[in-house]
Amino acid sequence: MFSKTCRYGIRAVLFLALNGKGAKRFSPDTIAEALEVPRYFLAKILLQLSRGGLVSSAKGRGGGFYLSEENLARPVIDIILELEGKEFFKGCVLGLKRCSSAKPCPMHFQAIPLRDGLKFQLENQTIRELSNGLNPIQILND
Amino acid sequence: MFSKTCRYGIRAVLFLALNGKGAKRFSPDTIAEALEVPRYFLAKILLQLSRGGLVSSAKGRGGGFYLSEENLARPVIDIILELEGKEFFKGCVLGLKRCSSAKPCPMHFQAIPLRDGLKFQLENQTIRELSNGLNPIQILND
DNA sequence: TTATATAAAGACGTTTTTGTCTTTTAATAA
């Protein structure tokens, strides 16, 4: 479904949302250890999320990654679009150029409504909302 | 959504369903040209589908790929399981080991019902049913 | 039987994804 990049990224953002009370900062290493994901790889993902304005960072001593109010107000779908690409929810399931409701591919009406349903949910839910009421263990691997 | 392997494979199977009236046989080259997909790559996919019992083949002169009655009666999901792997509709969206309704990951209730919905549809539709009433141009790339 | 057509098998190469490591830049504390 989602790439590893995207799965690690979503979990890292939620880690920051859940643990970042009081302007705390977290290094990639800290997050990677908690989530049990490759640390250097996660560092790159965090960098990409930072460039996309989905997480904030501070360099130097006492620095690290965190979520600003702006970050928390972003819709969840933006994490996915940043890490999977803007086309992730677009295009034909079978990869056909001119597939549409008017000229549907064989799987169009089975798959597209479901994809659009997920897209709608993720567009209308902020990172803050997704993290609300979440138990920290829900992003851990065991 | 689906890998190229899977997308090419689904289209190739439907090509055979739509064009195979009267026990006709088709070479990978013929199918690849019609679908505008890489021919050697498609040949491998057809081989894999053949091993999985989703398409039939005959060697030698006059041979080629085709769908038997048994092939046509297979559920559509089997194409996907063969080409994407048996785990494709299983497991956590975020890749967590112990994610379930009882211990859900943050996206569980958003994504799993949709995935299960698609799975159910594909389990309960045969290749013949999917190809019924389909216009041959619906699997072409333009 | 021989030539031909075709799937099957397998070697090889490219691109993308995933993962690791080192060096550089910048901020803070002492």
Place this chain on the structure above:
DNA sequence: TTATTAAAAGACAAAAACGTCTTTATATAA
């Protein structure tokens, strides 16, 4: 100012996905 801490940048490498080509096995037609 200097040492330390941490993100940023970028080189490198392994694995998987994608794609190409050649050789071999096999069935059919002539």
